[in-house]
Amino acid sequence: MSGSKVQFYALTQPQQRIWYTELLYPHRNTSTIIGTVKIKGHVQVDALKQAINQVIARNDSFRIRIVSDNGVPRQYVRPHADQEIECLNLDKAQAEEWVRRHNLVPFELLDSDLYRFVILRIGAEETWFNFKMHHIVTDGVSMNQAVNQISEHYSQIVSGKNTEATGKNPPSYLDFIQVEQEYEQSDRYQKDKAYWMDKFGEFPETLGLKSYNPLTLGTAARRESVVLNDGLYQGVKSFCEQNGISLFTFFLTALYIYMYKMTQEQDIPIGTLYANRTSKKEKDTIGMFVSTVATRVRVEPESELLAFLQTVAKEQASILRHQRYPYNKIVQDLREARRSQDIQRLFGASIQYRTLSFAPFGDSVMQADNDFCGDIVNDFDLHMVEMLDDGKLVLHLDYRMELFDENEVAQLIRHYLSVAEHMIESPTQKIVDLSLIDAEERGKILNIFNATAAEYPREQSIGALFEAQA
Known part of the structure; x- marks a missing residue:
């Protein structure tokens, strides 16, 4: 050619x-x-x-x-x-x-x-x-x-x-190439750059659940998937409708609370993904549009859950006005401003929410599975996928195998969904008072792990039993 x-x-x-x-x-x-x-x-x-x-x-x-x-x-x-x-x-x-x-x-x-x-x-x-x-x-x-x-x-x-x-x-x-070039020459581009330089004027102390060099750790990953029970799914939908909140904002807020509970860090950046399609033409185009955004929010422990949810919603609205500025450019700008090449990323965990609905396939019944590729670059990626045709919400958690084991991941999902349940059941509860442990896990701790009763020779003293054991 x-x-x-x-x-x-x-x-x-x-x-x-x-x-x-x-x-x-x-x-x-x-x-x-x-x-x-x-x-x-x-x-x-x-x-x-x-x-x-x-x-x-x-x-x-x-x-x-x-x-x-x-x-x-x-x-x-x-x-x-x-x-x-x-x-x-x-x-x-x-x-x-x-x-x-x-x-x-x-x-x-x-x-x-x-x-x-x-x-x-x-x-x-x-x-x-x-x-x-x-x-x-x-x-x-x-x-x-x-x-x-x-x-x-x-x-x-x-x-x-x-x-x-x-x-x-x-x-x-x-056609999107021309749109991009016009944006890069616009005043909007410079305003967006200034927004992100201010947002990350001070760098977060903690980016994820664990500290490590992301470039030296293997990218091999696994996926764990859970279908939310119908009660929780419908409860979240009703709660969001009543409070004028999107499902994406709800689950992003739950992730902030979970990360705070696990790290005790209030300043938390999380990766979020947006469609980045601002016109009907772009919405009808097949191609790569999605933008990655480092959404940074400060968790106030004394805030009520609903109040914090509204804080995240306001922050999202602000970020959406500036989300087009490229994530990789923000990293590059920060490196230049700080005269350091040590900045590799702005978050460790990411979350995205999307809906799926498919056209009929003739007279046949069609099911589309969102398969996993086997590698990721973040600590973990949380995919909340609402299957509109099936009336269900699926949580996919992709995680680096060298960073988490299966037990940690199972606990992560359990605690994350426990936060979601607290949000809809006790919206006036303070973040600091929220427990990650759900009713089932609490019962196991109280009734099984604490079941320490055992038979022993009651005719002997504790001292004698101790001496015999030693």
Whole structure:
């Protein structure tokens, strides 16, 4: 491919953040987004392949390739040509094992396809397709959009409609590059920079639950998932509606309280993720938009839970006005201001909340699983995913295996959800009075761990028993 025929573009700021992550953690799976769509019912595999190819053709983010010019990243869009989608015939156990192993394989970043689809046939009445993309060209919102577009194209194809001749193509991700460049030349950009330099004028003493060098610790991670019981889920929804609070604000507040209880630090930064799509055009575009924000709040122990929740909501509203300024630029600005390269990150734990809802897949029943890539760069990442089609809320906790063990993670989830229960049941309770221990754990401590009664020879004195034991 000759250089004169290819138009190269700079990376957007969200893409640059992923680029820097790849430089810090090369040849690992820290920047892969994965989903497995499971369809029960008869599926026309050729129609599914055609639908996938049409979505790839219509969305240029699939065809973005990254190159490095003396260390400077550039991107270009490869012309579309229909791809042969691999199809495997497996039983369910084989399919689950194949997906597990396949999900752990990282992409080759430079001048390679940054997506992959594989269809898995599990008998005549069940079909899966595994969908992987590199985070540098997509985000969670885009993955949801892509699955819905595939479903819509498939339904049209099997009903005999020519989808290639109808409808306009979705917006191009490349248009976002121009929007980014205009922002970087604006007064808004400078105001946002000043906001963050002031926010981190003094550096937090504690970034996470444990102290360590994040660059020397392995990124290998595990995921622990919990479906919230319906009582807690509905209780949180009702509480948020009554108090005019979003579910994201609620669970972010719960995480602040948990971190305070565990560290006794009042000044707590937590990573939050925002869609960063400010226009309808951007909301309809598949690509990498999401912004990472170091949300910093001071926990006042004497505050009532509801009052603190409202404080976090106000802080979020302020941050949303400045969230577009790139996280990696804040780190760079702070390094320059402090004349120190020791600043590697601004938080240890992150949280995100998102909703998932999928278009019908013909007459079949479809389930989409948010798979785990096997590597993370934070201490732990908390994903609160509201499954609107199923009416449930799922908590995914991804954690570094060298930093936490399974018992610590189980306790973390239990205590975190205990905070959430306290918030809806006793909103006027002070933070300092809140206990992380739930009723079940309290009963175990009182009735089992303290069950120390034992038979002993009552005819002997304590001194004699002690002497015999010694």
